[in-house]
Amino acid sequence: MITLGIEGTAHTLGVGIVDDKCNVLANVIDMYRPPEGGLHPREAANHHADTVAGTITKALSDAGLSLKDIDVISFSKGPGLGPCLRVAATAARALSVRLDVPIVGVNHCVAHVEIGNATTGCTDPVLLYASGGNTQIIAFANSKYRIFGETLDIGIGNMFDKLGRELGLGYYAGPVIEKLAREGRELLDIPYSVKGMDIAFSGILTAAVTLRKKGHRLEDIAYSVQETSFAMLAEVTERAMAHVGKDEVLMGGGVAQNSRLREMIEKMAGDRGAKMYVPQPRLCIDNGAMIAWLGHLMYDSGVRMTMDDTKVEQRFRTDEVSVTWR
Ligand code: FE2
Numbered sequence: 001m002i003t004l005g006i007e008g009t010a011h012t013l014g015v016g017i018v019d020d021k022c023n024v025l026a027n028v029i030d031m032y033r034p035p036e037g038g039l040h041p042r043e044a045a046n047h048h049a050d051t052v053a054g055t056i057t058k059a060l061s062d063a064g065l066s067l068k069d070i071d072v073i074s075f076s077k078g079p080g081l082g083p084c085l086r087v088a089a090t091a092a093r094a095l096s097v098r099l100d101v102p103i104v105g106v107n108h109c110v111a112h113v114e115i116g117n118a119t120t121g122c123t124d125p126v127l128l129y130a131s132g133g134n135t136q137i138i139a140f141a142n143s144k145y146r147i148f149g150e151t152l153d154i155g156i157g158n159m160f161d162k163l164g165r166e167l168g169l170g171y172y173a174g175p176v177i178e179k180l181a182r183e184g185r186e187l188l189d190i191p192y193s194v195k196g197m198d199i200a201f202s203g204i205l206t207a208a209v210t211l212r213k214k215g216h217r218l219e220d221i222a223y224s225v226q227e228t229s230f231a232m233l234a235e236v237t238e239r240a241m242a243h244v245g246k247d248e249v250l251m252g253g254g255v256a257q258n259s260r261l262r263e264m265i266e267k268m269a270g271d272r273g274a275k276m277y278v279p280q281p282r283l284c285i286d287n288g289a290m291i292a293w294l295g296h297l298m299y300d301s302g303v304r305m306t307m308d309d310t311k312v313e314q315r316f317r318t319d320e321v322s323v324t325w326r
Pocket residue numbers: 108112131134253254285286
């Protein structure tokens with residue numbers, strides 16, 4: 001069975017194709033880069049609408065397949081930005097109708113877990129999902145994927161991007177901040193904001209901007225922001241692992257590319273006799289292959305959707321998903 005998945009929750013339009021063993025036959029990723037300022041949902045959606053047909057064609061070509069080889073279409077039903085979600089959903093519906101094949105809308109966050117399970121060798125992890133729009137700690141418990149901790153305001157990647165703009169570092173500033181942080185020498189006073197199992201980042205952003213105005217070095221600010229915010233993530237991830245009694249931690253999302261975050265999570269996991277798993281980079285960021293794979297799992301376990309079921313859900317919660325495939 002061949003499944004084609006379309007990702008379109010935020011900045012990335014991705015098309016992936018997988019078979020029933022999770023061999024990734026294609027995984028084309030086209031990321032919208034705003035010319036200036038932040039990510040505007042409508043502009044990102046326009047980008048997706050302009051590129052989706054070409055991206056599908058490229059994915060089929062990479063896989064050496066044609067449309068008639070596709071057995072199931074899946075797409076990111078949510079959570080995400082409404083205009084972006086609607087482009088991916090519309091493309092998926094059009095393909096499903098034209099090819100007369102089933103359509104499955106999937107939860108983007110659960111897709112990050114399942115592509116990790118299928119490709120890294122972990123079986124029952126706590127997912128640390130750290131990206132631009134999402135920051136959540138997710139694990140399977142009592143028949144569902146549940147959120148054990150999450151950001152109360154903005155995603156950690158969003159915080160890095162806003163900080164990058166304030167400090168003149170450009171958009172998608174995470175890699176620049178990571179590089180600067182390596183030259184940091186002084187740990188500045190940044191608010192450590194953990195509330196129960198939840199975390200907040202906007203105070204860190206405000207503090208960092210204020211520190212810059214006071215004349216502190218960019219390197220020290222980047223270092224302090226990373227050390228503080230990553231320690232917060234490590235703390236709540238560790239507590240979730242202890243609570244649910246799991247000894248695997250899986251990384252997901254664009255911020256999982258940060259080597260200092262991985263180092264801290266790996267150390268935390270090692271200290272408690274657990275192991276960290278990281279999908280290969282193109283399966284860790286937002287991508288169509290993970291959407292295709294979860295679509296496959298759902299369809300294969302009996303999930304069927306009508307067109308009415310394919311309405312996008314901007315606030316689609318992880319624990320709303322009936323897990324039929326485990
Ligand atoms: Fe994501």
